[in-house]
Amino acid sequence: MMALVAIPAAHAARRVGPGRAAAVGLAVFAGASLACGLSSHLITLIAARCVQALGGAAAVTAALELLPATVGSERRATALWVGAGATGAALGPAVGGLLTELVSWQSIFLLQAPVAIAAAVPILTVARHEAATGIVAVELRRTARPHVLANLALAMVSAAIAAALFLLVLLLIEGWRLTPIVAAIVVTVMPLSALAGGRLGSLAPSARARAAAGAILVSGGLGGLALLPKAEVALTLPPQIMVGVGLSLVLSALTETALGGRAPQALHGGWTISARHAGVVVGLLALTPIFTADIAQQRRDAIDAGTAVVLDSRVSPLLKIELAQRIEGRLEEERGRVPTIGPAFEPLPDDPADRADVVQLRSELEDQLDRGATHAFSPSFGLAALLGLLALVPIGLARRVDL
Amino acid sequence: MSSGRRSRVLIGGAVAAAVALVGIYLAAGGSSYTPAKTQDPCRDRPWRNPEGIQQIAEQFSLSALDGAACELGVTRETLARALATPESRERFTQRYEIGDAELARAIRAGLLRAVDDAEDAGALNPLVAVPLREALRRIPVDEAIELIQNARSLLDNLQSFLGPAETLLEQFLP
Numbered sequence: 303m304m305a306l307v308a309i310p311a312a313h314a315a316r317r318v319g320p321g322r323a324a325a326v327g328l329a330v331f332a333g334a335s336l337a338c339g340l341s342s343h344l345i346t347l348i349a350a351r352c353v354q355a356l357g358g359a360a361a362v363t364a365a366l367e368l369l370p371a372t373v374g375s376e377r378r379a380t381a382l383w384v385g386a387g388a389t390g391a392a393l394g395p396a397v398g399g400l401l402t403e404l405v406s407w408q409s410i411f412l413l414q415a416p417v418a419i420a421a422a423v424p425i426l427t428v429a430r431h432e433a434a435t436g437i438v439a440v441e442l443r444r445t446a447r448p449h450v451l452a453n454l455a456l457a458m459v460s461a462a463i464a465a466a467l468f469l470l471v472l473l474l475i476e477g478w479r480l481t482p483i484v485a486a487i488v489v490t491v492m493p494l495s496a497l498a499g500g501r502l503g504s505l506a507p508s509a510r511a512r513a514a515a516g517a518i519l520v521s522g523g524l525g526g527l528a529l530l531p532k533a534e535v536a537l538t539l540p541p542q543i544m545v546g547v548g549l550s551l552v553l554s555a556l557t558e559t560a561l562g563g564r565a566p567q568a569l570h571g572g573w574t575i576s577a578r579h580a581g582v583v584v585g586l587l588a589l590t591p592i593f594t595a596d597i598a599q600q601r602r603d604a605i606d607a608g609t610a611v612v613l614d615s616r617v618s619p620l621l622k623i624e625l626a627q628r629i630e631g632r633l634e635e636e637r638g639r640v641p642t643i644g645p646a647f648e649p650l651p652d653d654p655a656d657r658a659d660v661v662q663l664r665s666e667l668e669d670q671l672d673r674g675a676t677h678a679f680s681p682s683f684g685l686a687a688l689l690g691l692l693a694l695v696p697i698g699l700a701r702r703v704d705l
Numbered sequence: 706m707s708s709g710r711r712s713r714v715l716i717g718g719a720v721a722a723a724v725a726l727v728g729i730y731l732a733a734g735g736s737s738y739t740p741a742k743t744q745d746p747c748r749d750r751p752w753r754n755p756e757g758i759q760q761i762a763e764q765f766s767l768s769a770l771d772g773a774a775c776e777l778g779v780t781r782e783t784l785a786r787a788l789a790t791p792e793s794r795e796r797f798t799q800r801y802e803i804g805d806a807e808l809a810r811a812i813r814a815g816l817l818r819a820v821d822d823a824e825d826a827g828a829l830n831p832l833v834a835v836p837l838r839e840a841l842r843r844i845p846v847d848e849a850i851e852l853i854q855n856a857r858s859l860l861d862n863l864q865s866f867l868g869p870a871e872t873l874l875e876q877f878l879p
Contacts, residue, residue: 502715505711505714505715506708506712506714507711508708508712511711511712511713511715512715514716514719515715515718515719516719518716518719518720518723519719519722519723521723522719522722522723522724522727523723525726525727525730526726528735529727529736530730530738531730531733531734531735531738532733537730540726544722544723544726600740603739603740605782605786606740606780606782607740607741607782608740609783609786610743610781610782611741612785613767613770613782614767619759619763619766622763623789626785627789627790629789630786630790630793631790634793670740673738673740673741674739674740676738677738677739677740
């Protein structure tokens with residue numbers, strides 16, 4: 303929805319004035335957030351989310367017109383605007399996971415409402431000035447064409463980054479069976495790295511170099527996630543750091559390029575928002591069928607491998623049959639998911655020799671399930687890495703003077 | 706340092722970092738971190754060195770599973786899970802459209818293979834193997850079905866099948 307309404311919202315912001323557009327946008331966003339949090343049906347939730355997108359698009363595009371007056375320059379305004387967007391996109395899953403686990407999923411939306419209202423307060427002054435004077439604080443300059451190559455690269459990189467965020471959270475929760483709160487803490491590495499990575503941009507003034515380096519780092523990090531050698535949280539940290547730093551470099555460079563020298567800023571900001579969100583949608587549409595087919599197949603392979611482990615173990619035969627029946631019961635209870643088979647082994651046998659054999663069997667069985675779960679995500683991460691690398695094509699093709 | 710050189714250093718550093726990460730994870734076995742492949746049940750599977758009647762019975766059951774799975778065109782593991790509970794057997798027969806009679810015939814074929822495997826492993830004397838094969842060829846379908854319906858009884862029944870002759874058998878065990 304955001305991909306569709308960002309540009310019309312930017313046009314509206316130009317016509318009515320950025321102050322009024324931002325204030326109204328934030329008010330609409332706050333109201334829709336409340337509606338999302340109070341929804342009891344999927345249809346009303348989706349409808350409220352669409353309205354959220356309308357309000358959000360108006361506020362975010364108008365902000366780009368308001369920022370230069372506050373921070374002193376268009377370049378600094380762009381950097382701040384991009385940085386806020388990148389940090390928000392990376393922090394979102396982590397904060398969302400924490401709130402879901404600690405409170406409820408509804409709290410994610412209910413918390414957005416007061417934040418949006420608080421953000422609208424300082425903008426009201428500008429909005430009142432526009433309403434009183436009838437002066438729209440934006441010069442209605444002739445609209446320049448959007449930077450197609452920079453926006454195309456943004457779309458591709460956004461598709462890749464969406465995969466990193468979405469798939470990694472799923473791997474941690476559905477694959478490795480971590481709780482949402484632990485998964486949320488784990489994925490904070492990415493936004494923290496994005497914040498730190500912003501400093502690297504000063505190493506090279508060339509936007510093309512920053513964009514290329516960022517795309518390479520995003521792809522490298524996704525390649526690492528596709529090749530995890532074990533189901534260990536620590537092994538996801540280096541790839542996350544790489545994706546986070548890359549995200550910061552590439553998004554800032556491409557957005558600065560797409561906005562630089564083009565007017566009006568709100569409209570071209572709208573183009574970048576559309577490109578990024580279209581990239582996210584296309585990326586998820588392309589990867590979701592691959593990932594769901596893979597996890598189903600890997601679940602079957604892991605269960606087969608686990609059954610072989612049970613059959614060939616040194617646990618005494620009658621105990622083995624009892625365990626097999628309990629494990630089968632767990633598999634049936636958790637059909638369609640990577641099963642948690644630990645409870646099937648409780649209580650452990652009293653005999654020390656049997657207990658040791660059963661503990662080892664449980665460990666080997668969980669290893670096979672971890673292998674299946676981890677490998678299920680590999681093709682999707684790999685495809686996302688390829689998308690990130692493909693962004694180097696429009697980055698390379700852009701004219702030297704632009705990048 | 707010139708702007709061009711700094712750009713090259715930044716890009717070169719990114720490439721080096723990405724290649725290093727992917728290379729390290731590949732070297733650590735990232736591309737092979739997958740579930741273990743299960744063996745084709747129609748292939749011979751060597752017995753562990755069996756000691757005592759209970760271990761022989763267990764190996765016998767596993768060979769029977771291999772033989773039956775080979776007949777049905779499924780993995781040993783799929784059949785083992787199918788026989789774990791009556792509900793899982795029902796799901797299995799519906800999914801693969803296998804009737805009780807076909808399943809019983811496959812189990813019988815599996816039991817015959819198990820006799821062959823036991824003899825090959827030196828766990829069963831040919832003097833016992835020959836009459837055992839004959840007995841299994843004549844095992845009634847409903848008894849074979851009853852064996853299928855309770856996996857625990859498969860092992861118990863095998864033990865009881867062998868049990869009355871246990872003393873005699875042990876004289877013929879290597």
